[in-house]
Amino acid sequence: MSLHSPSVSRGLFPPLYIHPYSQSGPLSEVNTSAPSSGVFPAANRAYFTPIYVSAPVIVRRLFWANGATIAGNVQAGLYLSRSTGNGPGPALLRGNQVAQAGVTVCQYDDITDTPLSAGYYWVALWCDASGYFMRRIAVEMLRFGTQYSLSGLTDGLPEDASPAGTVGSSNWAVLSGLCLRGAP
């Protein structure tokens, strides 16, 4: 009998919304507090947070949770891990740059349905304005992510030791991620 036989297990289903706080996300087992509305620290800044996808899925939309004030253009994306070290590398999905709309609601960017293999990825969220608010947690114990100074999400991030544009690690955990096929 194979260890991968259906009589043993066929694996976990990922949740329909995959983000840093969802099942298998880096923050799912950290009881902190709910993401609150916080001002985006700097214009033209992108935040990257690692996520894990436990089974093959189809991504329908990218999303983020707007805060109490809206004033900027936003772009969401998904990156592979870099080939060496720890951090985001090549871009897998880059959404559109869209004006944020709707206060304290989830905003979506419909993209072409895209199949995704199980594995580790980085969700990215970029904004061009520092006056933009979104739901996030900023706590030192949550310093899992990294941040870059970019004029928009790029095809890939340099993998040298000190990549251009890097601002360093981030204690910002933005509520943003993937909405899968199956979610109405």
Place this chain on the structure above:
Amino acid sequence: MVNILPVPFEPEHTTIHTLSTLCVGSCLRAWGYTSLTSFAWAAGSGPLLPFSLARDTTLRDYFWYAGNVAAAGDIDVGIYAEDAQTLLNSTGGVARGANGTIIRSNVGVDVRLPRGRYYLAFSVSASETIYGVTGQASLYEAAGILTTTDNYPLASSPTLAAPLTNCPYFGTRVHGVMP
């Protein structure tokens, strides 16, 4: 050489409910939404909570946590398919039960659900109090929670509405079945 890859097992579960990892519990716990309080729940409206089963599973009964103020409403709890439109099973509506207690309602004939994604659904016939968690509507949306209106008793093709800021504590007792 044989490579043996790790297989992500689903742990055995006896219940699936609002705070379960298999349901939306990972998000709610990460956000600190773990304190149960009694709140009023409007007639006909109700959440649909996504959950997944990594193996075939049999439902034994449903349960909910009756609130601290008595009212005359009945409770309906059930299961929708992944499309959130096809009702697979429900209690059909039973008395809410004594204040401040977990109430169980047998499903009658045990219901077997194949491995897959589903929604747990809840609704009341008249304004009722129920224990649950209070949070932010946009966060509930990011947990995958749907909200229905005018959905008592639970029926197929419910109308979906904007998320609410409360979410009842309810669920189902299960027995895992190895395929």
